[in-house]
Amino acid sequence: MDISRRTLLTGAAALAVPTSSFAGVFQDRPTIKVGLIGCGGRGSGAIRDNLAAEEGAVVYAMADLFEDRVKGCLEGLKKDLPKRVNVGDRTFFGLDAYQKLLASGVDVVILATPPGFRPGHIRAVINAGKHLFTEKPVAVDGPGIRDVIESARLAKEKNLTIVAGTQRRADLAYMECMKRVHDGDIGDILSMNCYWNQGGLWMVPRKDGMTDLEHHVRNWLYYTYLSGDHIVEQHVHNLDVCNWAMRGHPVKAISMGGRQSRVDPAYGHIYDHFATEYEYEGGIKLMSYCRQIDGCAQNVSELIVGSKGRTNANTSIKGEKSWRWEGDRPNPYMLEHRRLYKSIKASEGYNEGVQVAESTLTAIMGRMSAYSGEEVTWEKALNSQVSLMPSNLTMDTPIPVPPVAIPGTTKGAY
């Protein structure tokens, strides 16, 4: 695959920036050195989108828990984009690989590791003074969210850029539609629905000799301490759109869910479906559904109903001020990286840290309610003392898998 910059630039006028120099930012350097932490599927995609967004960028260092992941990703990049790879011997693996990468001279960091590691990694990136593109979600529990909010504050102080992989925020159709919602084109928001209902995803069978950590990280989706459950790691996109429309976050959630179809222990201990009622200020309700079960009706979308119309949040508004998106819609996975570089070049200090932390906590609040069976408020979720990541983690630490949460019975969900 070769990425055609010319093609990718077409129609991206809204985020168009001069591609010339990084004067005043990295003026002594001919190229931008990008470090990739997390070299699995998402990292391999994110680095390509990053390089497509900025022709001055090169991959300079790579880190992952596993050597095979680093090598696989690097080989793919060398094959597809040989002129954009300058990694040398700066490949790192193991639990402290991210620290070695941060000390290797990179300018910009992409975080694409499992979300459970994210708060600590974000803090290290900001402490090291690097600009950050972080995949979503940014945490899996209350302490993690508080940590990320603090890191976002610190980044603001240092004028560092943080862009998050909630790519609908960089989608031109979503951006235009949301502007119209905020301009009052559907009137007052009365209610919302959002969905991420799909089939199952990949699973890597356990092999002899795999430690608990290796097995879990290679199947990170299925362990709450790593993914936050699928309501957090996947449905966060749709919840983020609803928070965007509301320009705020819900005040409480009541959720129900369970693990009905994907019950094999190979799939860890997460649920396979959630249905959550969120309530925002003013009593506005959001009905949120997410499911990962094969062979069922699928739907990934949002619906926002207002007093003067309703919208799917991206391509159409129906009502008093009906509207439809027309025209080109460049790949938002690339545009989010262009947003990153626009901010870096202009020293804008553009910072999505708090925004993505709030959307992540919205999802976490739903999971806490589903697992416990209780109503969970924003304050309860935010101030929760339950930290899911095992402490003093080493590659060999035995990591017991928690039992599947039973609503009304399970304690310690928040």
Added chain:
Amino acid sequence: MVSLFLSAFLASSQTPTSFEVAFPEYMAKLKMVTIPDGKIVMDGKTTAIKGMSFSQTEVTWDVFDIWALRLDTSVEDQKKDPQSKGVDAVSRPSRPYGVMFTGFGHHGYPAMCMSSLNADMFCEWLSKRTGKKFRVPTVAEWQYACRAGLNSDLMAKDETAWTWENADDVSHKIGIKPANGFGIHDMLGNVAEWAKDSEGKPVVCGGSFKDKTALISSAKIDSFSPKWNDADPQIPKSKWWLANGQHVGLRIVCIQ
């Protein structure tokens, strides 16, 4: 642009008969209608078209699901071959990554988002299953069937085709709009349909619900664009599915 004239559509003595491909256990079927021998002129060159059976409608999910979701294989078979490599049979599509079909109807609606490979392999599977020879049409066959012995471009397209103006941004149930002179529905609009050009390159014909009526005609041919799979975050991207290919569907022919 290809210029095209249909010069004749006289019934031929060796016209194949119409028939139905039925899957009663899934309550799914696909009706094939006869189209006669004829010829068309494209770019000044006359191409003879041999009579054939043409699917009366776009292939629906009802039929396509049997293939794509392996409804016709047992759970045990699927466990033996979880990656759908098809050791002894035709290899099957991977599971779509993420969700491509949000907001679109399913039962009775055209299948969509399949790659050209997926369309070809569906035909191979259907051929093995039925003992007949199915494939996607050539562009010449497709355009001949579209014009149906008339200048169907003169028909009121807003009455015969689902387009940007009347489709409300989604595909519609097959066969609602009136059929053309060959008894075929939805050639123009709804979903564009895979065909092979004179060099065997896959293209889609006839435009879709995403196209403005004025731009839709029997001569509308779109070549594959990587944008049709922009939203697939996998490296490499799926060879079976087009994450942004909601405008791409399938119609098949049977030659025998």
